[in-house]
Amino acid sequence: MIVIQGRPISSVDQQMLTSLGPFANEIVFGLNNDSRPYQYPNQEAFIFEIKLRQAIIDAAYLLLESRASFATFYYSACNPQFWTLNEEGGFELRAGSSPSMAIIDIFTNGDQYAFECATAMMIILYRALIQVIGSHHFDQFYRQLYLWDWHHHTSYPLILIDDAAQGILGDIRYFKNPEVNPRTPQWQGENAIQMPDQKFFGHGIGNLDANTIIDELNKYRRIGATVSAYLMTNATRPNFNFLYNYTSNVSGLNRVHI
Numbered sequence: 001m002i003v004i005q006g007r008p009i010s011s012v013d014q015q016m017l018t019s020l021g022p023f024a025n026e027i028v029f030g031l032n033n034d035s036r037p038y039q040y041p042n043q044e045a046f047i048f049e050i051k052l053r054q055a056i057i058d059a060a061y062l063l064l065e066s067r068a069s070f071a072t073f074y075y076s077a078c079n080p081q082f083w084t085l086n087e088e089g090g091f092e093l094r095a096g097s098s099p100s101m102a103i104i105d106i107f108t109n110g111d112q113y114a115f116e117c118a119t120a121m122m123i124i125l126y127r128a129l130i131q132v133i134g135s136h137h138f139d140q141f142y143r144q145l146y147l148w149d150w151h152h153h154t155s156y157p158l159i160l161i162d163d164a165a166q167g168i169l170g171d172i173r174y175f176k177n178p179e180v181n182p183r184t185p186q187w188q189g190e191n192a193i194q195m196p197d198q199k200f201f202g203h204g205i206g207n208l209d210a211n212t213i214i215d216e217l218n219k220y221r222r223i224g225a226t227v228s229a230y231l232m233t234n235a236t237r238p239n240f241n242f243l244y245n246y247t248s249n250v251s252g253l254n255r256v257h258i
Contacts, residue, residue, distance in 0.1 A: 001031075001032060001034065001035070001036070001037045001038065002028070002031050002032050002037075002038050002040075002046065003037045003038065003039045003040070004039075004040045004042065004043055004046055005040075005041065005042060006039075008037075009032075009046075010032075012028050017050075020047070020050050020051060020054060021050075021051075021054035021058075023053075023054055023057055023169055023196055024050050024054060026169055026196065027049075027050050027053045027054065027168060027169050027170065028050065030166070030167070030168035030169060031049075031168060034165060034168070035165070039241075040241065041241065041245075044244070044248070045240070045241055045244040045245075045248075048132070048240060048243070048244040049240040049241075049244070051132050052128055052129065052132050052170070052238065052240060052243065053168070053169055053170030054170070055127075055128035055129070055131040055132050056124060056125065056128040056170040056193060057169060057170055057193070057195060057196065058128070058131060059107075059123075059124040059125075059127035059128045059131065060124050060193040060195060060201040060207070061201075061207075062107045062127065063106075063107060063110075063120060063123065063124055063127075063201075063203065064201060064206065064207055066106065066107045066108075066110030066113075067110040067111045068106060068107075068110035068111075068113040068114065068115070068120075068203070069110075069111075069113065069114040069204075070114065070115070070116065070117070070203055070204025070205075071114035071115060071116065072089070072116055072186050073088060073089030073090075073116060073148075073149075074089060075089075075114060076089035076090075076091075076114055076115050076116075076119075077112065077113055077114040077115075078091045078106075078112065078113055078115075079105055079106075079109055079112040079113065080094075081094075081097075081105070082094055082097045082101065082102035082105050083097075083102060083147075086148075088148055089115075089148065090119075090146055090147060090148030090149075090151070091115075091119075091145075091146070091147040091148065092146055093144060093145040093146070098135070098139055099138060099139050099142045099143060099144075099145050100130050100135035100136075100138045100139050101135070102145065103123065103126045103127050103130060103145070104127070104130065104135075106123055106127075107127060115147070115203070116149075116186065116203070116204075117190055117191040117192075117202055117203045117204060117205075118149045118150050118191050119147050119148060119149060120191070120202075120203030120204075121150075121172050121191050121193070121203075121236075122147060122150065122151075122152050123147060124193060125152075125156065125238060126138075126142070126145070126156070129156070129243070129247075133247050137247065141155060141246065141247060142155065142156070155246055156238065156243065157238070157239040157242055158236050158237065158238060158239065159236070159237050159238070159239050160234060160235075160236055161234055161235045161236075161237060162233070162234050163233050163234070164233060164234055164235035165233075167194045167235050168194065168235075168237075169194055169195065169196060170193065170194065170237075171193070171194040171235040171236070171237055172191060172192070172193060172194075172235060172236040172237070173191075173192050173193075173194050173200060173231060173232065173234075173235055173236075174189055174190070174191055174192070174231075174232045174234065174236075175189055175190040175192060175200075175202070175210075175213050175214060175217060175229055175230065175231050175232070176188075176189045176229060176230060176232050177189050177190075177217040177218070177220065177221065177229040178227050178229070179221045179222050179225035179226070179227050180217075180220055180221060180222065181220050181221060181222045181223075182222065184220045187217055187219075187220035189217070189229075190202040190205055190213060190217065191203075192205075192213065194235075195207055198210070200213060210231050213229075213231075214228060214229045214230065214231070217229035
């Protein structure tokens with residue numbers, strides 16, 4: 001249920017939704033048909049979430065096409081022009097580098113990069129925010145970046161939803177493989193963006209439907225395993241209202257009305 005300034009919203013202008021991207025209608029449908037209330041301080045904050053969810057989907061498609069490889073932390077790789085690779089397998093932004101250019105470089109020079117699926121989720125989230133607020137403002141707000149697992153900038157907080165029901169486009173979901181083969185621990189699960197057409201994008205596995213991802217994970221169970229991999233009911237999301245408030249001083253950023 002969508003609640004703006006304390007008032008439930010039952011419908012949204014279709015012309016406005018069309019202007020926000022091809023998946024805006026489906027995003028709003030997911031928000032409106034969830035039993036939990038999605039509360040926004042104003043119309044612009046609501047529009048911001050739609051824009052950012054759309055941008056998360058766009059960034060997932062871009063990463064799919066980027067040629068960036070999957071790797072465990074030990075085998076991580078990055079472009080030394082923008083990043084320093086540390087002993088943990090994390091990417092530290094080089095002093096003097098533009099944060100937005102460093103993130104975008106992952107998508108344009110993907111063959112120089114390798115990382116695991118949780119780091120991929122943060123990369124997608126940062127790239128999406130660049131799309132929404134622009135490179136100049138992103139560089140102002142995120143001067144220091146460190147990419148490693150779920151480590152994220154304190155000004156890009158995430159929320160864990162215990163029961164996401166069907167989920168909403170742009171959510172981060174997790175496929176768990178509870179009886180993974182100990183020789184292939186990297187297949188213990190897959191972080192994935194909830195995508196259109198009932199698919200999920202996971203770095204290193206592709207943009208696939210849930211059953212196909214589960215079948216792939218099941219190939220890496222221990223001998224004698226009886227429990228299948230499965231899609232967990234929880235979801236991870238950006239704190240959209242926080243991000244809206246944090247970036248709302250950008251002139252004209254969210255001036256779209258219902």
